[in-house]
Amino acid sequence: MKPARIIRCLVIPLLALLTSCSGQTGSETTSVSTAQGAPSSGTDHPPDTAGGIVYFSADNGLTWKNKSAGLPAATSIGLGGIAVSENRLALLSKDSGLYFFNDREGKWINVPTDRQLIKSNPGALLFHKGRIYAGTQFGGVFYSGNEGKSWTKLNTGLDNLTIRKLAEIDHQLYAATNSGLYSYNSLRGQWEQEYGHSTLQVNGIAVLDGSIYIATSQGAFSSPAGKKDWKKIFSNGALHNISTDGKTLYAMVYNELFSSSDKGNNWQNIQKGLPAELYTFNVIKSGHALLAGQWDGVYRMDEQSGYWKPSGAGLPGRLAIANMVSYKGVIVVSGSERKLRAKR
Known part of the structure; x- marks a missing residue:
């Protein structure tokens, strides 16, 4: 293994906003009242200007089209704030709540979202077994069984209510928190800790060949799914995220990629x-x-040189690409926060 230099912590405004630690204790499952309309802020994004926050690519990242129509001109989307299912694409705005993408109209449709969810600073979003799950910074996990019209808290068993990622593994729900990795036991109606302790911040989850891989503040760990036989596999610093393309693992340290x-x-x-x-x-x-x-945008690996090269035709300059998912053969990316720029 090639040695890496000592990782230095980066003080970056977005990271500070999205990763504030919380020592709150999980509470019993509680119902949240039916959603009250969350007002949009400002004018909606026109579909074809350079000031968007969501972009699609149908040619594997070579070119991008602004697909922000229907979203407020000023909005922010947390890490993990875009979710896909077989036929649904959704995002969770920190400002104005839940949106579904209407494929036929090519625009985002808002679902008036409960203010308690929005005030909890939502980030992660996931479709799971006919429900929508949202992870927040201050309020733990929320779920909706009626397309986002109302939400219920689901926090029994959690030791910390800062939720960084949500994932489905072998049909089971998982949550990455500031105190470890949890899975939800539907028979007992509670979360159970898979791995971690009060100071282990889990930032990312990946699955490869039947094993779970987690990116944490103390490196990367892995275990066969359901076995709780965790072993450290990366020791060269804190990880911001971890992913896989089905063959290779990618460890995202705070200033390097492995x-x-x-x-x-x-x-x-x-x-x-x-x-x-x-x-x-x-x-x-x-x-x-x-x-x-x-x-500062999207990069594409050049197979011949082994170097990354910018691949941002159609993207605005210096848009921080916080989310990147695949939906019906199209790559969907979103920035973290952006205000609409006037057309020149």
């Missing part, structure tokens, strides 16, 4: 071409293209 082709036994630095000292939000594969979401 990959492993042998399930975490050995790692190599693949930072070349990416901005120095800045971290990668996401890495996904689309067709034969490997894409990385960075602070």
